[in-house]
Amino acid sequence: MQSSPISAVSQSRALAPVLFTATIFLSASLLFFVQPLFTKIVLPRIGGSPAVWTTAMLFFQLVLIAGYLYAHLLTRHLSVRAQLIVHLGVWAAALLFLPLTVPQDWQFDPAGAVAWQTLLLFAAGVGLPFFALSANAPLIQFWYARSGGPSASDPYFLYGASNLGSLTALLGFPLLAAPFLGAASIGLGWACGFVALGAFLLASGLQAREGGAVARPVRAAQAAADRPKAGDIVWWALLAFVPSSLMLAVTSKVSLDVGSVPLVWVVPLSLYLMSFVVTFSNRTWRALPHAETGMTVVLIVMLVLLGGTSGKHLSWLSVAVLIVGFFLVALYAHRKLYEARPASAHLTAFYLTMSVGGALGGLFNSIIGPVLFSGLYEGVATLLVARLLMLGVRERIAQVPGALLRGAAVAGLAAVPALAAWAVLGIEGVKILLALLAVPGLIALLWLGQDRVAGFGAAVTLLIAALSVWPDTAQFRDRSFFGTHIVANEDGMRIYGNGTTVHGAQRLSDDAQSAAPEPLFYYHRNGPMAQVMTSQRGQQAQSVGIVGLGVGSLACYRQPHQDWQFYEIDPMVDMVARMPHLFRFVSDCAPEAPTHLGDARIVLEDQTEHRYDILVIDAYSSDSVPVHLTTDEAIALYMDRLASGGVLVFHISNRYYEIERPLGRSAEAQGLVALLQDYAGNVASDPGDSPSKVVIMARDRADLGDLADDPRWQSLGSDGGRLWTDDYANLLSILK
Structure with a gap:
């Protein structure tokens, strides 16, 4: 007995959630997979500088906004049938x-x-496929609202499935795909998934078209609903901005204070996506007692940790507290975002605004923050915005700027006498100044009365005033797109560092000496780097290239007859290294040596005329691994830039990775001689004599001179693992 058309339609509508969930899950998985995939494909061609990474992320965010705008215009002006035809046309063109x-x-x-x-490269290589994928999240939800399926009038639950797909891809690429497959194989699998997506889009669009008869009354009701007001749009953007910016701020803080721990970026980003999965659902959330008070406590704790007032560096416990706090803030903001969602007729505008707010978070942290702040203070600013959003400002958001200015003006006027007294009397104690500021602060808050927003503006103004006079003992503090730069005096040494990573040091006693300063830490005269430079081969070398300048410690091993050239990716590092009042290595020992700025592999590829007797690759001491500088193709390039009898030196000191393993594989594959020294250091007798690990390579053992017979150097062979190439490299496989 055949089923009736009515029962078939009912069954189709009942299965609609399964179809649409599968479609949006697959689309989001492909979207998040293609970002690291294409970046991996192009990395050897454009280098690994943060400018490249920042631009790549900017590209993806801009295209995401474009995709959301395209979906918004598509749903506003075309029928479902026309939407399906146009979007399948875009998908087909992307093939x-x-x-x-x-x-x-x-x-x-x-x-x-x-x-x-x-x-331009990203646009030409992946622009259209990424654009097609970007439009799917709002477009598929819009189609589901017209499908006649369960909860069709409120399709926002599908956004949770979308973020679950994103989370799956986020974890799947580094943990499942990259360890076993090369970029070409991963790309082929991704292409198959993209082709399959077309069938899912077709089925979803047809389901939406078939459900149109049922959906028409709903659509009419939605069309009659009030359009989102300007205040609603600003509210959505702010709620999307806070978690996006805070995620980046937490990642940067953890990376700075505990080092570039493997996959450190995965945890905050995973929790960011998980917060969408949890909050964008039809489940009813019970209001917890004192929830606002609890969130205030969370913000204060995070403010202390991100502001650096809890100590010089974060402990692992502090890291855990910071990450949990971020997740709670993300849950809070995204649930507020879900509760503020409009009727499904306006969902594309809602998601377009969300994408803009998220992109503004990335723009603030990656572009604006480094210009405004000398340290990692974006998180502090974002937490203040989060606190402002908790003050019940949604209904009067247009009045917020005026209230903040009023509060700032009252606090500023009230604080003038205290600041004047502090300046005139010359009181150096910060605690006394803060006590003086407390009095006008109390006066300002009493004057403002019940206006919580104005009181907030007054409190922030007083905080900024206090921080502006807080003493800073650093000799130099600045910031670039490559990170923070701090030079400070500690334990009789002037240390150049970035969080827990030390890039070089000079003894303070060397300031008063006329002789050249003594290299310290990795470059101490007892260490393997010094052994290479002071060996017979090192003394005989005519030309020396150094990739990674630091403070220029190696420069003081230069001989008068030698031609030295440096390669450095960060212009600020070069600037600091050439400041004699901070570090004298370059100015005293190699003032005429040029610095080639840019990604070393890209620069060396263009310098076809250069041939070095010694080429030092010193780009591994920040606890991360620049993979594109470690592949078989990269090592072949270095060898091509060596003169006959030249020596290649890798400084691979690292807390997390055994970088000698892929180096040994490439040395064997290319028929090179490789030696390794893992130097234990002697910090007990000399704090500047630190441990270090160095690999040297040459075409022939004789090229290594006296180092070849030095018992401190051990032969380095292949461990039998897979060769690292531009197509394949597995960081997890070399974890210590």
Whole structure:
């Protein structure tokens, strides 16, 4: 007996959640998979500088906004049938870009604008596929609202499934795909998934079209609903901004204080996506007693940790507290965002605004923050915005700027006498100044009465006033896109560091000496780096190239007859190294040695005329691994830049990775001689004599001179693992 058309339609509508959930899950998985995939594909061609990474993220965020805008315009002006035809046309056009690869006629110009070239490369290589995927989250939800399926009038639960797909891809790429497959194989699998997505889109669009008869009354009701007001749009953007910015701030703080722990970025980003999965659901949340008070406590604790007032560096316990606090704030903001969602007729505008708010969070942390702040203070600013959003400002959000200015003005006027007294009397104690500021602060808060927003503005103004006079003992403090830069005096040494990573040091006693300063830490005269430079081969070398300048410690091993050249990715590092009042290594020992700025692999590829007797790759001491500088192709390039009889030196001191393993594999594959020294250091007798690990390579053992017979150097062979190439490299496989 055949089923009736009515029962078939009912069954189809009942299965609609399964179809749409599978579609949006697959689309989000492909979206999050393609970002690290294509970046991996192009990395050897454009280098690994933060400018490249920042531009890549900017590209993805801009295209995401474009995709959401496209979905918004599509749903506002076309019927479901026309939407399906147009979107499948975009998907079909994107098939022409598969498999993903760098266009054959594309060439990197080292003299050109890196950011602009990166944007053009990503647009030409992955622009249309990423655009097609970006539009799917709002578009599929819009279609489900017209499908006649369960909860069709409130399709926002699908956004949770979308973020679950994103989370799956986020964890799947580094843990499942990258360890076993090369970029080409991963790209082929991704292309198959993209092709399959077309069938899911077709089925979803047809389901939405078939459910149109049932959905029409709902659509009419939604169309009659009030359009979102300007205040609603600002509210959505702010709620999306806070978790996005805070996620980046927490990641940067953890990376700075405990080092570039493997996959450190995965945990905050995973929790960020998980907060969407948890909050964007039809489940009813019970209001917890004193929830606002609890969130205030969370914000205060995070403010202390991100502000650096809890200690010089975060402990692992503090890291855990910070990450949990971030997750709670993300849950709070995203649930508020879900509760503020409009009727489904306006969901595309809602998601478009969300994408803009999230992108503003990335823009604030990656572009604006480094310009405004000398330290990692974006998290502090974002926490203050989060606290402001808790003051019940949604209904009067247009009045917030005026209230904040009023509070700031009252606090500023009240604080003038205290600041004047502090300046005139010359009181140096910060505690006394803070006590003086407390009095006008109390007066300001009493004057403002019940206006919580104005009181908040007054409190922030007083906080900024107090921080502006807080003493800073650092000799130098600044920031670039590559991180924070701090030079401080500690234990009789002037240390140049970034969080827990030390980039070099000079004894304070050397300031008064006329002789050249003594290299310290990794470059101490007892260590393997010094052994290479002071060996017979090192003394005989005519030309020396150094990739990674630091404070220029190695420069003081230079001989008068030698030609030295440095390669450094961060212009601020070069600037600090050449400041004689901070570090004298370069100015005293190699003042005429040029510094080639940019990603070393890209710069060296362009310098076809250069041949070095010794080439030092010193880019591994920050606890991360620049993979594109470690592949078989990279080592082949270094060897090509060596003169006959030249020696290649890798400084691979690292807390988390055994970098000698892929180096040994490439040495064997290329028929090179490789030696390793793992120096234990002697910090007990000399704090500047630290442990270090160095690998040296040459075409022939004789090229190593007296180092070849030095018992401190051990032969380095292959461990039998897979060769690292530009197509394949597995960081997790070399974890200590």
